[in-house]
Amino acid sequence: MELRGLHHVSAITAKAGNNFEFYTKVLGMRLIKKTVNQDDTNVYHLFYGDHIGSPGTELTFFEIPHAARTHEGNNSISEISLRVSSDDALAFWEKRFVEYGVEHEGVTTRFQRRVLPFKDPEGQRLVLISDQENKGVQGGIPWEGSPVPQEYFILGLxxxxxxxxxxxxxxxxxxxxxxxRKSGTYPSSISGQNPIVVYETGEGGTGTEIHIEERTDIPRERLGRGGVHHVAFRVDDEGELRKWIEKINESSFVNSGYVDRFYFRSLYFREPNGILFELATDGPGFAVDETEQHLGENLALPPFLESKRKEIESKLKPLNTKSTY
Structure with missing residues (x-):
């Protein structure tokens, strides 16, 4: 058994409408699924990704209205990277961030790659990373409906x-x-701190990596809007997921057991520093209940929630996600 890389990352927003505007119209990602949090159907769960929502391209947001801001700190998923094709793409994005008033830093280098750190309007910590020198798992498929030219499109996590x-x-x-596998280190941007350690899985490369920063000088993070809920790793299929469930049960980690999310099957557990990990299957995928052309345009509910559609829709603030491009 081998994990194939990153599957998705799920973060928190306080305003689904504003979130949709930024991630589709400024970042140019595709909304591939407009659904609800299956554990709290009163709020949206939005999925962004490439043309078809390929595994490894999905950045998702739980809406928690009126959520307080995240107080950054330890025991956290502290930064999300998004892949672009080249160093030239970073130059395009730097100009675009100036045009749209996006908070950002200058282009710099980490782990022999060019990167552009920035934040979304709620303070979500993000980085664009160039795949120009990347070797490993391939990125996603550009979406033709994006307001961003295809050569600069965000290709995944x-x-x-x-x-x-x-x-x-x-x-x-x-x-x-x-x-x-441990694959290297690079210096921390914080004076006096240990180097950041890089780990990879599967084919390796940017779409498979976890970077760990060790900090003893900051308090535990208080999660809110602009923070990250969990990170998920790719598992081939349901059969392999069940083998992982057996392995994690044998390790004595408290875990969710098998969870059917309809678009994929999952297992959740917390590692010793309290960070929530998910293992998620590559399929069935997001076209299982919508056509590829119209992904994300309407409220999608898994079959086990369909009987409650009228009740669920009555509690959600309308969110117009039909493409205007």
Whole structure:
């Protein structure tokens, strides 16, 4: 068994409408599914990705209205990377961020790759990373309906950074339980801190990496809007997921067991520093209940919630997601 890389990352927004505007109209990603949080159907769960929502391209948001801002700190998923094709793409994005008033830093280098750190309007910590020198798992498929030229389109998830007070237990879970490999280090941007450690799985490369930052000088994060709920890793299919469930049960980690999310099947557990990991299957995918042409335009509900559609829709604030491009 081998995890194939990153599957999706799920974060928190307080305003689904504003979130949709930024991620589709400024970042040019495609809304591939407008659905609800299956554990709290009173709020939206929005999925963004490539043309078809390929595994490894999905950035998702739970809406929690009136959520307080995240107080950044330890025991957290502290940064999300998004892949673009080249260093030239970063130059395009830097100009676009100036045009749209997006908070950002200058282009710099991390782990021999060019990157452009920025934040969304709620303070979500994001980084565009160039795949120009990338070797490993391929990125996604550009969406023809994007307002961003296809050569600069966001191709999927890049490295996800974890910040923890003690790297040892998290490293042990990644390498001994989940089969990640340590592939290098790079300097922290914080003076006096240990280097950030890079781990990869599967084919390797930007779409498979977890970066861990060890910090003993900051408090535990208080999660809210602009924070990250969990990170999910790719599993081939349901048969392999069930093998992973057996392995994690044998490890004595408390876990969710098998969970049917309709668009994929999952398992959830927390590693020793409290960060929520998910293992998720590549399929069935997001075209299982909508045509590829019209993904994300209407409220999609899995079959086990369909009987409650009228009740669910009555509690949601209308969100117009029909493409205007």
């Amino acid at each position: 890049g490295p996800v950074k974890l910040t923890v007070p003690n790297i040892g237990p998290t490293e042990e879970v990644l390498t001994e339980l989940l089969g990640f």
